[in-house]
Each structure stands twice: as structure tokens, then as C-alpha cells.
Amino acid sequence: MSLQLRNRIYRELHSLVLIDPHTHINPLAPASATLADILGYHYYTELAHSAGMPKSEIEEEGLDPKEKVRRLIENLGPIQNTVQYSWLVEMAQAFFGFEGEHITPNNWETLYDAALEKMSGDDWASQVLSQSNLEAVFLTNDFDDPLEGFDTSVYIPCLRTDDLVFRLAEQSVRDRLTTATGVEVCDVATLRRAVETLFTHFTQKNVRACAISLPPDFTPARVSDGRAHMAIEAFGLQGVNYSESHHRALAQFVFWTLAENCQQHGLPFDLMIGVNRSVYAAGVYQGQDLYDSRISLIQYRELFNAFPEVTFPISVLASVTNQELASYAWIFPNVVTNGHWWYSNTPTFIEHDAAARLEAVPSTKQIGYYSDMYKLEFALPKFNMYKRILAKILAEKYVIDRNWGEERAVELGRRVLRRNVDDIFMSGS
Numbered sequence: 376m377s378l379q380l381r382n383r384i385y386r387e388l389h390s391l392v393l394i395d396p397h398t399h400i401n402p403l404a405p406a407s408a409t410l411a412d413i414l415g416y417h418y419y420t421e422l423a424h425s426a427g428m429p430k431s432e433i434e435e436e437g438l439d440p441k442e443k444v445r446r447l448i449e450n451l452g453p454i455q456n457t458v459q460y461s462w463l464v465e466m467a468q469a470f471f472g473f474e475g476e477h478i479t480p481n482n483w484e485t486l487y488d489a490a491l492e493k494m495s496g497d498d499w500a501s502q503v504l505s506q507s508n509l510e511a512v513f514l515t516n517d518f519d520d521p522l523e524g525f526d527t528s529v530y531i532p533c534l535r536t537d538d539l540v541f542r543l544a545e546q547s548v549r550d551r552l553t554t555a556t557g558v559e560v561c562d563v564a565t566l567r568r569a570v571e572t573l574f575t576h577f578t579q580k581n582v583r584a585c586a587i588s589l590p591p592d593f594t595p596a597r598v599s600d601g602r603a604h605m606a607i608e609a610f611g612l613q614g615v616n617y618s619e620s621h622h623r624a625l626a627q628f629v630f631w632t633l634a635e636n637c638q639q640h641g642l643p644f645d646l647m648i649g650v651n652r653s654v655y656a657a658g659v660y661q662g663q664d665l666y667d668s669r670i671s672l673i674q675y676r677e678l679f680n681a682f683p684e685v686t687f688p689i690s691v692l693a694s695v696t697n698q699e700l701a702s703y704a705w706i707f708p709n710v711v712t713n714g715h716w717w718y719s720n721t722p723t724f725i726e727h728d729a730a731a732r733l734e735a736v737p738s739t740k741q742i743g744y745y746s747d748m749y750k751l752e753f754a755l756p757k758f759n760m761y762k763r764i765l766a767k768i769l770a771e772k773y774v775i776d777r778n779w780g781e782e783r784a785v786e787l788g789r790r791v792l793r794r795n796v797d798d799i800f801m802s803g804s
Contacts, residue, residue: 380774380781385766387785394531394796395512395754396688397586397645397714397745402514402530406500406751410490411440413466413752414447418459421662426453430659441487448483458721462756469506469755500751504529507755513583513745513800518573519555527581533645534577534585539570540629544610544617562607563600567632574636583800584688585637586645587630590652591667595634595678596627603628634678637685643799644685647716648672649692666692666718672703679707686799688713688742694724697731704736711799712736714745715761722764729761730768733787742799743791765792 407413414420420433428450433443454460455477467473471489475482493499504510515535516522522532542548543560553559556572574582606625609617637644649670655663672689679687688711691700697719704710712732715725732741744761746754769784 377770377775381763381766381770383781384769384774384785384788385763388762388766388788388792389508389759391789391793392508392510393758393793394510394801395746395748395758396584396742396796396800397515397533397690397747398512398754399515399747399749400512400530400751401749402525405512405530406503407490407494409440409444409494410487411443412750413463413490414444416749416753417659417661419447419451419454419463420659422454422457422459423447423450424659424662426450430657433659444483444487445480448478449480451478458760462753462760465756465759466752470503470752503751503754507751507758509751509754512751512754515586516577519551522577522580532577532580532582534573534582534642536585536587536629536633539633540587540626543625543629544614544622546614560607561611563604563628566603566607566629570629570632570636574640574642578640578642582642584643584645585633586647587633588647588650591649591670593626593630594674595630597631597677597681598624598628631678634682634685638682642685643688643711645688645690645713646675647690647692648675649696650717668693668695670696672696672699679703679710683709685709686711688799690714690716692717692719694719694728697728701732701735704732704740711740711742711795713742714747716747720747720757722760725761726764726768729765730772733768733791734772738787738790739795739798741791742795743788762788762792 424430424433428446432446451460451463464473464476464478467478467486467490471486471493473486473489478486493502496502511529511531513531513533516532517535518539520532538548539552543552549560552569555576556569558565558569558572560566560569574585602624606617606621606628609621610625634644636642649666650664651667653663654665670691675687686709689700689703690713691697700710700712704712715728719725719728729743743765744758746757748754748757765788769788773779773784773787774781
């Protein structure tokens with residue numbers, strides 16, 4: 376009964392047309408051009424490297440895409456047990472007619488050629504969106520992105536602000552800001568004007584969120600104009616060599632200014648908390664960063680209290696932080712649980728974390744999943760994985776354990792998969 380029930384609930388969830396609320400898609404080249412674009416995703420390169428493939432063979436300059444695929448396929452044997460490998464096989468089966476269970480040195484060329492033929496079509500991106508039941512995807516846009524050349528109702532802008540908060544002392548970042556806004560930052564007033572100009576530009580282009588990735592040691596705090604001016608003066612004179620105290624004060628001031636603009640423009644502020652960069656310096660591209668369990672959301676209490684009108688969708692990098700996140704969403708009206716990020720994006724962690732959230736947090740305050748993808752093809756296997764897990768939770772913990780009706784359980788699934796995305800991101804501004 377349980378398996379049949381899960382399958383029925385899964386079919387209902389699978390029929391939903393979704394919006395993916397966080398990706399790294401390039402809207403000018405959203406889908407893959409060859410199988411190398413899929414296998415070049417950092418999950419595969421870092422797992423292959425971890426299992427013994429030399430970094431030099433993965434990142435050789437000028438490497439032909441087909442040769443890159445051959446090399447990676449020959450090194451994927453040790454990762455066939457991983458969920459990431461199952462994504463690869465599911466994509467190959469769904470999009471390219473692959474009929475096997477394993478992609479091997481003996482069959483990969485046929486798959487490569489079939490994929491190349493499909494991907495060469497002018498409407499390949501549209502085909503992938505349709506087959507994946509995706510209506511739209513959120514982007515990750517640099518603050519100086521002109522946001523031109525694509526349909527912003529399908530590829531929805533999201534203002535990514537890491538460089539503004541943590542790298543503003545660098546001349547190159549300030550030059551980009553001046554070019555994007557026409558404002559040269561020399562004091563607090565011009566900094567505020569530059570940020571306001573960015574928000575106006577993005578709002579005119581259908582932006583639906585502001586977002587930032589935050590290290591474990593960052594603590595948002597209100598900084599006075601006088602203290603911020605000292606920091607701005609310091610980086611004007613000293614550049615990137617200015618003191619850590621100035622760096623921290625400026626980062627906090629810029630971050631707080633962003634939150635103020637989110638409040639003014641009615642935008643959610645996505646916080647992705649807890650990543651330490653370049654922990655494994657010898658790792659492959661995008662395979663160097665890890666989570667840090669020393670993070671605590673207590674560092675964000677001043678922010679949550681100061682901006683009750685701003686919605687903060689929160690992603691945490693590790694499952695060990697999930698209970699704290701669920702507890703903050705339990706208490707704070709403006710804190711929302713958001714997806715299963717990075718190292719938490721495997722079925723065992725998702726099942727535990729999603730079940731805890733469903734049992735502890737108001738149903739209207741949970742964004743079930745986002746793909747975090749770089750190419751559109753990954754939405755299908757990633758969302759399918761989450762829907763299977765969600766169907767299991769709803770079947771076992773709600774229909775069986777709590778005697779809910781099946782449709783009631785499905786409606787809860789619809790809410791966390793789609794309705795909350797609409798309510799939190801799409802109804803404002």
C-alpha cells in the first residue's frame with residue numbers, strides 16, 4: 376500500500392508546472408551544447424577528481440568537448456553509487472533515448488552523438504523547459520548585468536550581491552559599479568545612490584529577489600554613516616590593503632543598505648549561509664568550497680528583527696544546521712526555509728530535513744526545492760528526485776501516520792513546490 380500510495384502522490388506532484396527559484400543559468404545559452412556541458416558540472420568533475428582522476432586531465436586548456444567526455448566517462452565507475460550519477464543516467468534516458476543503466480567506455484559515443492543532434496536544434500532550450508515542466512527559472516545576475524537579450528518572464532533576474540558586500544574595496548569592482556550606475560562611490564551618499572540605482576534598474580527588468588552567499592564568520596549589523604565613511608576613506612587611500620575592521624564595517628554597511636532597498640522595493644532577500652571558500656585549494660573548478668558547522672543563525676537576529684517586512688528565504692549548506700533553520704522559521708514571520716543546498720542535496724539529507732520542516736514550520740513558509748543548476752537539463756532529474764522524496768514523506772508521515780486524506784497531502788506538496796514560490800517571489804513589486 377505504501378509504495379502504491381507514494382506513486383500516486385508522486386504522479387500528482389509530477390504533473391505540476393514549476394518555477395525554479397534559484398539557478399545559475401546563463402539566459403543567453405541556457406541549455407547544453409554538447410554532453411561535455413553536462414559532464415562538466417562540478418559534481419562530476421569533483422567526484423571524478425576525488426576518486427583519483429588528475430585535475431590536469433579535467434581542466435586541460437583547449438580540451439575538445441568529446442575528448443573531455445571520453446576522459447570523464449572512463450573515470451566515473453567509482454561514482455555509480457552516487458545520486459549525481461543517477462541524475463546523469465536519467466537525463467540520458469529522458470532526453471536522448473539512452474536505454475542502458477550505465478554509461479560506459481563502450482556506449483558513450485552513441486549517446487554523445489544522439490545528444491549532439493538533439494542539442495543542435497534551435498528550440499532545444501524550449502524543449503528542455505517543456506519536458507521538465509518548467510515555466511520559468513530564476514537567474515543569478517551580477518550587479519552590472521545589463522539584463523538584455525532574453526525574456527525576463529522566463530529567465531527571471533535575481534540581483535546577486537556578493538561582490539558589492541565583500542569586494543567593494545577592489546578598484547575593478549568599483550569601476551564596474553560606476554559603469555553600471557553612473558555613480559562614482561566616494562562617500563556614504565554616493566554609495567547609497569549607486570545601490571538605489573541598481574535596484575531601480577533590476578526592478579524595471581522584472582527582478583524578483585536579491586541574493587547573497589555568506590561566509591560563516593559574517594554577522595549583519597547596523598553601521599553608522601560615520602563609521603562607514605571612515606571605511607570608504609580607507610579603501611580610497613589604501614585599496615585592498617585596508618584593515619580588517621574597515622573591511623568588516625563596510626561589508627556590514629553595504630549589506631544593511633541592500634536590506635533597506637529590499638524593504639523599499641518589496642523584494643525577498645535570499646541568504647545562502649555557511650560556505651567557506653577555497654578550503655581545498657588544489658580542487659577542480661567549483662570543487663574547492665565546503666561548509667562550516669560553526670555557523671549559527673543567532674548571528675542574523677539583529678537583521679531579522681530590524682526588517683520585519685523583508686522576507687528572508689534561507690538556505691543552509693549543511694543538514695546539521697537544518698533544525699536551527701526550522702526553529703527560526705518557526706519563530707520569525709519573515710524567515711522562510713529555502714531548498715536543499717549543495718552538500719545537503721542528496722536524498723538522505725533531503726528526506727530528513729524536508730520532513731522536519733514540514734512537521735515544524737508553517738506550510739506557507741517553505742520553498743521546497745530549487746535546482747541550483749548551470750544548464751537546463753539538470754532540472755528534470757533534480758526535481759524528480761525531490762518529488763519522489765516528498766511523495767514518500769507525504770505518504771508515510773501524513774496519510775499513513777496522521778490519517779490525512781490523500782488529496783490533502785497532495786495539496787501540501789503543491790504548496791511547497793509551487794504555490795509558495797508564487798506567493799513569496801511572484802506577487803510583489
